[in-house]
Amino acid sequence: MGIDWLIVLIKIIFGLVWFLTLTLYLTWVERKESAVIQDRIGANRAEILGLRVLGLFQPFADAIKMIFKEDFVPSFANRFLHTLAPFLSFFFVAVTISAIPFGDKIQIAGREISLQILNANVTLLFVLAMLSLAIYGIVLGGWASRNRYTLLGGMRGAAQLISYEVALGLSLVGVIMVFPSLNLQDIVYEQGELLFGWLPKWGIFLQPLAFLIFLFAALAETKRVPFDLPEGESEIIGFFTEYSGLKWGMFMMTDFMEIIIVSCLLTTLFFGGWQVPWLGPDGFHFPWGWDWFLPRWLVVLLQVGAFNLKVFFFCWFQVLVRWTYPRFRYDQVMDFGWKLLIPLSLINIMATGIIMSVLQ
């Protein structure tokens, strides 16, 4: 009993450390990638003892700056709720990491340990539920500041996130139909099989339309450009106008954490999670008949590495999207969500059902 708790504790620590480190460095990636896209160099001044290493210390410099900034609460704000809001939105995104499968089960000293913190059979629903709850942080932050503009930002955020939640959920119905499970780990196991004997049975090949819908809806969920209505730098001052210092930093961290979670979900649902094509539990089995046997630890390492690689790619991709497109107008966002994505996802569910019943 005690050892089980210890294992869970260690998994939580590992998961959170992975998550927060990646978040921290995603801010660096964002600055550097945007710079490279725009022919600039990007933040490279932070140095420790004359060592600059591509500005890798920049996140720490930013963190120190944020900690020591004045934490200002306007006198007209509701002090308690104003403080609570960033913690709420941070917390609900941070817990979602517990549902993401990082790798296959591993055996240590006769114990089977699943590389997923929360090994329940509703993990997909858990992630979606927690991401929806994160809206509360935004609305609360906008409302508790008692400022008209923040309230507008908060309301816009709520409207946008609720509309895209529908498309997000509906696009996943198709995925759940082809991989009949709500546990992300089981969905990944399903994707280890082969289609026609050579194509990995990844979600992207079975559900291409669902992938596109999920991608757009998930981009909207991260509430960054091109869907940055809650923040809306250019026309409205967003829901965190009245925040400063570390509380503002938590809102910003939440954005980056959402990027990572969305990348994890895209990887897990559509790109085989930790599966490497043709890699079985004992080594590679290529469709053209070659076998290449590998020790168990190397296989697990390859799989965890593959998961990380895929997540990094999607993080990179989302930053690329953020630095490429201008933002939508409010009515365009709503039209796009309600008039295009939701009908498309309904069509996708119907088509999936018909094809599945024909194939049976």
Added chain:
Amino acid sequence: MMKLLGYFFEIIRGSWITCRHFVVNMWFHTLKVLGIRTKRRGAVTIQYPEEKKEIAPRHRSLHRLMTREDGRPRCVVCMLCMTVCPSECIYIEAAEDSDPEIQKYPKKFIIDLSRCCFCGFCVEACPEDAIRMDTGKIDLATYSRENLIYDLNRLVG
């Protein structure tokens, strides 16, 4: 429907452009890190305090007052610069000069750079070519506003 597909095409084209910039610049950055010299650089950035861009000859930088051969300011306190200055940041006090050809010399000549907009009108207005903005000094920022008030000593410099 065709319009929608057109948008979709443009979306993909847009990310293709940024992606191309990323890959090309990243390629040159990587070559630089590996120590391979290339003609093109990955970025157009000039690392300012260490590297400086050459200032164009007509660039308007910090003012200076010109002097005669004997070292006194050329200014005859005609007040043209003070009048033309849109920011009203020049203050001049005259004193009588012993030389009847000159008549007046500036006892005080103060330019408040915290208000100056570097329009260069004072230079254009001066009939004696007594004031110029060609020092090439552009890093004027200081920690206090008083430091930005330049008097005769600092302007003749």
